[in-house]
Amino acid sequence: MTDWLxxxxxxxxxxxxxxxxxLARALAPRRRWPLAAAAMITLAVGGGAWWAxxxxxxxxxxxxxxAARVHALEDTVSTFIHGPAxxxxxxxxxxxxxxxxxxxxxxxxxxxxxxxxxxxAPNAKDQAYQLWFITDRGMATAAVMPMDQDKPMVMALEMPxxxxxxxxxxxxxxAMSIEPRAGSARPSGPMVFHRLL
Amino acid sequence: xxxxxxLSQEHQRSLEGRLKxxxxxxxxxxxxxxxxxxxxxxxxxxxxxxxxxxxxxxVFVQVWSHIDQHDRGRGPLVPWILSIARNxxxxxxxxxxxxxRKSALLEQAHAVEGGDIAPAAPxxxxxxxxxxxxxxxxxxxxxxxxxxxxxxxxYFGGLSHREIALRLHQPLGTVKTRLRTAHHKLTEGLxxxxxxxx
Numbered sequence: 001m002t003d004w005l006x007x008x009x010x011x012x013x014x015x016x017x018x019x020x021x022x023l024a025r026a027l028a029p030r031r032r033w034p035l036a037a038a039a040m041i042t043l044a045v046g047g048g049a050w051w052a053x054x055x056x057x058x059x060x061x062x063x064x065x066x067a068a069r070v071h072a073l074e075d076t077v078s079t080f081i082h083g084p085a086x087x088x089x090x091x092x093x094x095x096x097x098x099x100x101x102x103x104x105x106x107x108x109x110x111x112x113x114x115x116x117x118x119x120x121a122p123n124a125k126d127q128a129y130q131l132w133f134i135t136d137r138g139m140a141t142a143a144v145m146p147m148d149q150d151k152p153m154v155m156a157l158e159m160p161x162x163x164x165x166x167x168x169x170x171x172x173x174x175a176m177s178i179e180p181r182a183g184s185a186r187p188s189g190p191m192v193f194h195r196l197l
Numbered sequence: 198x199x200x201x202x203x204l205s206q207e208h209q210r211s212l213e214g215r216l217k218x219x220x221x222x223x224x225x226x227x228x229x230x231x232x233x234x235x236x237x238x239x240x241x242x243x244x245x246x247x248x249x250x251x252x253x254x255x256v257f258v259q260v261w262s263h264i265d266q267h268d269r270g271r272g273p274l275v276p277w278i279l280s281i282a283r284n285x286x287x288x289x290x291x292x293x294x295x296x297x298r299k300s301a302l303l304e305q306a307h308a309v310e311g312g313d314i315a316p317a318a319p320x321x322x323x324x325x326x327x328x329x330x331x332x333x334x335x336x337x338x339x340x341x342x343x344x345x346x347x348x349x350x351x352y353f354g355g356l357s358h359r360e361i362a363l364r365l366h367q368p369l370g371t372v373k374t375r376l377r378t379a380h381h382k383l384t385e386g387l388x389x390x391x392x393x394x395x
Contacts, residue, residue: 005348008352010330011236011237011326012233023225026257026258
């Protein structure tokens, strides 16, 4: 109740300019909030736009790169399939009680094979399929193919050209065996197929 | 003495509600109502026009930014504002005292603090709250001279009980008793005031 004692002092008329000054100072902090909020929103929108621009640019570059790779692969496949020097070899295989196939497009001019495997049973965890070239000098490894999923596999392989600067090895056929996951130097596991071309 | 014309409770609630809602025009209205009293109180304590202006500015900044802290249930709005004004003024006075102590001008301050309170001149009667001013003066006038003296030194001088005792050359217990009695009488005399008048 003694706070009313403030009324004891005689009132004084404020100088006319004081009201404007007082109100301007009192209201300034609250007025700054909308400005600060607007600045934050502008920054957020600007930052978001910059991030989106960067992300879109990165994704566009990645998409272009992938499209180029796909185009190159299409060319490669087309060359394999439609090339006049390409032989098509299809081999029926049976793995884990399943019937599948291995299709080989053999390009003797470019010394390349395109191999597609369908219906192969997935490997045990410590095993892999290993593809072999059968040459006039023996078996040479072509590829180690761990199959963890039940889906087709496609790969392009360079045919062996022989070592030591001599004449090319002649590829006589292809074989596939089940080997340890790291692969073997020579076939040691169960043979999936062995085919002379 | 004319009977004070009280601002309606509804108007008070409306003004406070608008302040709490951030209505800037309400702050302007509040200024028109209480600024003369805040300035008068600050000037009474500080005896310096520029410093009193600064206190008015500080008070409105605090009222505007902390209006949510005013609990209507604990008391009316105007005494709350006046208490802010008094505290701000005393803060300024203490800062100045420290400076004065350093510059050996304390005696000048004593001359200012010791003055008694007189009612404002009648030409100020147009100021909003004038009747209330007279009621508070009447309540103070009902005190004895000794009680009035300690109230003024405590309220406007911001002096502690011990400082008042030293100033008046009275025992500390006497000062405390006088202040306690005076506050009791003032509380009784001003109990009927609810809030702002115009």
